[in-house]
Amino acid sequence: MLIVGCGALGTHTADALARAGVGTLHVVDRDIVEWSNLQRQVLFDEADAAASVPKAIAAREHLRAANTDVAVTAHVADCSAAFLREFATPVDLVLDGTDNFPTRYLLNDWCHQRGIPWIYAGAVGTEGAAMVVGPQGPCLRCVWPDPPAQADVGNCETAGILSPAIAAVTAFQTAEALKLLLGAIPTAGVFTCDVWRGHYAVMPVAAAPAADCVVCQHGELPALTAPPPRTATLCGRDAVQIDPPEGGGIALADLERALTGSVEGLERTTHLLRFASDGVRFTVFPDGRALLFGVRDPLRARALYDRWLR
Numbered sequence: 001m002l003i004v005g006c007g008a009l010g011t012h013t014a015d016a017l018a019r020a021g022v023g024t025l026h027v028v029d030r031d032i033v034e035w036s037n038l039q040r041q042v043l044f045d046e047a048d049a050a051a052s053v054p055k056a057i058a059a060r061e062h063l064r065a066a067n068t069d070v071a072v073t074a075h076v077a078d079c080s081a082a083f084l085r086e087f088a089t090p091v092d093l094v095l096d097g098t099d100n101f102p103t104r105y106l107l108n109d110w111c112h113q114r115g116i117p118w119i120y121a122g123a124v125g126t127e128g129a130a131m132v133v134g135p136q137g138p139c140l141r142c143v144w145p146d147p148p149a150q151a152d153v154g155n156c157e158t159a160g161i162l163s164p165a166i167a168a169v170t171a172f173q174t175a176e177a178l179k180l181l182l183g184a185i186p187t188a189g190v191f192t193c194d195v196w197r198g199h200y201a202v203m204p205v206a207a208a209p210a211a212d213c214v215v216c217q218h219g220e221l222p223a224l225t226a227p228p229p230r231t232a233t234l235c236g237r238d239a240v241q242i243d244p245p246e247g248g249g250i251a252l253a254d255l256e257r258a259l260t261g262s263v264e265g266l267e268r269t270t271h272l273l274r275f276a277s278d279g280v281r282f283t284v285f286p287d288g289r290a291l292l293f294g295v296r297d298p299l300r301a302r303a304l305y306d307r308w309l310r
């Protein structure tokens with residue numbers, strides 16, 4: 001099983017499924033553990049935040065501690081089209097633990113192409129939603145032909161997330177995952193909840209795919225084949241992710257030597273290099289990807305990346 005995103009959603013489902021004895025788990029996440037995560041990201045603790053451990057690594061260690069029978073593979077990476085194209089390991093199910101619709105539409109394309117089911121889930125404020133997507137559809141694009149604008153669906157930056165909303169939506173997601181693994185028939189429709197109002201429902205969707213769906217009816221893969229963006233802003237934080245220009249990696253030891261004396265707080269760990277400059281905190285991974293905290297403007301983030309990492 002592949003769990004994409006190991007934040008609030010992904011830590012809840014990974015914890016439950018590892019304890020349930022799901023044999024093999026792949027977890028992918030691009031971020032590091034921070035103090036503000038601990039309110040709702042149940043696999044992590046203060047030691048992870050103090051050491052800025054990549055979430056996928058911290059999740060793997062805590063899952064192993066919970067159940068040594070489960071094989072967990074951690075992928076410290078952005079779940080981009082390139083990552084999915086190169087992900088060769090067969091998986092029988094994909095769980096959405098992301099915080100953004102572009103990645104969900106990538107998963108929708110990839111799972112249709114591979115003929116595997118996936119379970120969408122999202123939560124904002126006190127509300128959550130989830131839906132099982134079978135390889136024959138209806139798929140995410142049947143229900144929402146175009147990704148909604150982030151401003152229309154709200155985000156955790158403006159609305160926050162109440163922890164019980166995560167628990168409710170991942171309870172549905174985990175139960176449906178167990179049903180799919182056991183060969184039971186999954187629930188049809190979109191589960192919605194508002195834990196503050198005490199509202200829980202499954203909204204019906206058409207049983208058949210939309211006739212004009214470009215993915216499950218016409219076999220196009222618009223998200224997977226679109227040119228990839230080089231920058232992405234991270235939900236809920238003043239942070240921007242920058243991918244390396246040619247997809248090349250960075251030798252962190254060399255970069256550490258080059259930056260010594262020029263930046264503040266320079267520190268290299270097993271998994272990353274971090275430092276601060278220009279009021280921005282940099283976290284650099286060996287694949288050349290960087291997270292810049294304290295900046296919102298992607299153009300400024302790109303300029304800072306090019307200044308210090310090229």
Ligand SMILES: [Zn+2]
Nearest residue numbers: 139142213216
């Ligand atoms: Zn469809």
